[in-house]
Amino acid sequence: MNDPSAPLALTAHLAQVSSISFGGFPTVLPDVRNFVVTTHGWMTDQDFANIFAIAQSIPGPNMILMMSFVGWKVWGFPGAVASAFATFGPSCTIYFASYRLWDRFRDARWQQIARLGLVPVIMGLVIASGMVMARAADTSWPAVAVTTAAASIALATRLSPMWMLLLGGALGGLGLL
Amino acid sequence: MTDLAESQEPEQAVPLAALFTAFLAVSLCGVGGGGGVVWARRVAVEKRRWLTESEFADIVSLCQFMPGPNIVGIAVCVGAKLRGTIGTIAAVSGFLVIPWVIGISVGLVFLEYAQLTVVRNILGGIAATAAGLLIATGIKLLLPHRRRPTALLFAILAFGLITFAKLPLLAVLFGLAPLSIAIAGSEKTRA
Known part of the structure; x- marks a missing residue:
């Protein structure tokens, strides 16, 4: 913890996994856990699980926040800032460059075909991650009903999701789920 | 916001401040993993009409193939599409700066109370709702291909x-x- 090289090692590691985290940051979480818990012992497994649960439930860019909490544990406020930059910096640059490249050829025939083939697969994956989240969250039948109701209302109306999230949180807080 | 303001011409240059506040809202509203896609679509497609359903689906698809937090990628791409480099900076700053400060402060307090049952129950209810919203967003973005x-x-x-x-x-x-x-x-x- 007091080793001055610790924040540097963490920042370098996060920057590296950020550049290879295809499919989003959750895919590299097991690797980050190994690095900070097993390899370096900067925190316990319980610390890491708590940080994850909180990052998932507070608003904001949650994976960047999660890594910032990890940085905070290692090196306080500067560690949190360094971890945040390491998490979004490299991938933002890659996003920008690839968007520019993709956009330059947007009327090309190959890209129209790629788009036609790609979008359905990706949307299947988005729906699947909703189902994976539902499996974790829906521990009772009332919770299943809340998930189903939220999906149906969102499909049928243009009601702001905020109302549904507030209602869901209230039902949970009252101990009904 | 009135209906008139919502149906403005998409060709007009989108103000940088609007990009900043839009992604600030997306960031603060997106609770839980994947929640950001729900809000980014809601704001960029339904409310502001900056993008069509299928333009947005394109961007989400591109972002899935890149490393990094996908939702930040959506901010990068929507900013770049509407206003180029400076648009990306506006959207990403809106997405990150204020929410990061709030998130760090709230999170450090939350870490103290993570064991409380009421806190856990509320989080559970929010998670169940967020899952349903994500499923609905995927279905909506798939509709143009039906x-x-x-x-x-x-x-x-x-x-x-x-x-x-x-x-x-x-x-x-x-x-x-x-x-x-x-x-x-x-x-x-x-x-």
Whole structure:
């Protein structure tokens, strides 16, 4: 913890996994856990699980926040800032460059075909991650009903999701789920 | 916001401040993993009408293939599409700066109370709702493709391989995408 090289090692590691985290940051979480818990012992497994649960439930860019909490544990406020930059910096640059490249050829025939083939697969994956989240969250039948109701209302109306999230949180807080 | 303001011409340059506040809202509203897509679509497609349903679906698809937090990628791409480099900076700053400060402060307090039952129950209810919203967003973005049977087939395959076969995301992505693109290509040449 007091080793001055610790924040540097963490920042370098996060920057590296950020550049290879295809499919989003959750895919590299097991690797980050190994690095900070097993390899370096900067925190316990319980610390890491708590940080994850909180990052998932507070608003904001949650994976960047999660890594910032990890940085905070290692090196306080500067560690949190360094971890945040390491998490979004490299991938933002890659996003920008690839968007520019993709956009330059947007009327090309190959890209129209790629788009036609790609979008359905990706949307299947988005729906699947909703189902994976539902499996974790829906521990009772009332919770299943809340998930189903939220999906149906969102499909049928243009009601702001905020109302549904507030209602869901209230039902949970009252101990009904 | 009135209906008139919502239906403005998409060709008008989008103000940088609007990009900043829009992604600030997306960031603060997106609770839980994947929640950001729900709000980014809500703001960029439904409320501000900066993008069509299928333009937005394109950006989400591109972002899935890149490393990093996908939702930050959506901010990068929407900013770049509407206003170029400076637009990206506005959207990403809106997405990150204020929410990060709030998130760090709230999170450090939350870490103290993570064991409380009431806090856990509320979080559980929010998570159940957020899951339903994410499912609905995926379905809405798929709707423009509903007339192509092969599109529906690949969406169902991707969904099933993750949900039921529990294959890793990368395997499904790089296994299905080339196949789906190849079939889309042969359909286009025949048409």
